[in-house]
Amino acid sequence: MILMTKSEVKMQEEKISKERLLWKLEKLRLEVSNLKQEQTDLELSVESLSLRAQQLEYLLSQSNEKLEAEISNRQSREKTLQFVIALLLREKADLEIMLETTIEHADIVEELLHDRCIRDPLTGLFNRGYLEKSLHREISRAQQNQRSLGAIVVDVDHFKRFNDTFGHEAGDLVLCELARFLQTESRPADIVCRYGGEEFLLILPESSLQVTQNHAEYLRQQVKQLQLHYGDRPLNNITISVGVALFPQHGTTAQAVFQMADAALYRAKSQGRDRVVVAELPVFE
Known part of the structure; x- marks a missing residue:
């Protein structure tokens, strides 16, 4: 059995402590890197959703104007509500199409964010x-x-x-x-x-x-x-x-x-x- 002096024991403890500290720092560095990547992904998602939200806001505004003119009885209110729900479902489906297109064309994500994959560049209509x-x-x-x-x-x-x-x-x-x-x-x-x-x-x-x-x-x-x-x-x-x-x-x-x-x-x-x-x-x- 080898006995260490107090100074040797202290040095050994300091070495172990440093190694643990370095390991924790490396772990923190990896976590920071992952957080930055997640932030980048979230920013892309937010920008895409913001564009769709603007379109949805416009469509909802148009629907509200129609509702004010058409709501006169229970039957017309129910019909208009179904129309608005259909628009919301369409917006959801459009987002799904954009997601599918993003997966298929990952190399042009920037263009997708500006609707270039679903819009005709000359007329602005859907392609x-x-x-x-x-x-x-x-x-x-x-x-x-x-x-x-x-x-x-x-x-x-x-x-x-x-x-x-x-x-x-x-x-x-x-x-x-x-x-x-x-x-x-x-x-x-x-x-x-x-x-x-x-x-x-x-x-x-x-x-x-x-x-x-x-x-x-x-x-x-x-x-x-x-x-x-x-x-x-x-x-x-x-x-x-x-x-x-x-x-x-x-x-x-x-x-x-x-x-x-x-x-x-x-x-x-x-x-x-x-x-x-x-x-x-x-x-x-």
């Missing part, structure tokens, strides 16, 4: 990727609630000839103004997307065929009233062709409904453009 997810989601919701859903496909007539005459910048101006018009003339619950080129798609939840067709006809007529100018040059004679389809009457899937609306649009163009055509009923053999 084709968002459209496909939203149409599937709305069809599923309509099927679950046993409600109808309208789809309107809009295409600018003779857009290539327009570009050749006035230039592509003037064409971009027309697309932007048309996008703003379609968004302004739609209900808060409707979804307006730029499908591609000069083609747009509107999704109208809980709309009958007659309501959808009437809205399409209204848009067609009002587009011709737009007064646009590119510099000092008036951009006149802008018309649109429109195809209309309804779930579940014209199809029971998102792809089927869109294809039927697109086929109706093709017929509108082949029949002379500047008109609304409703999809034909599918034939089952």
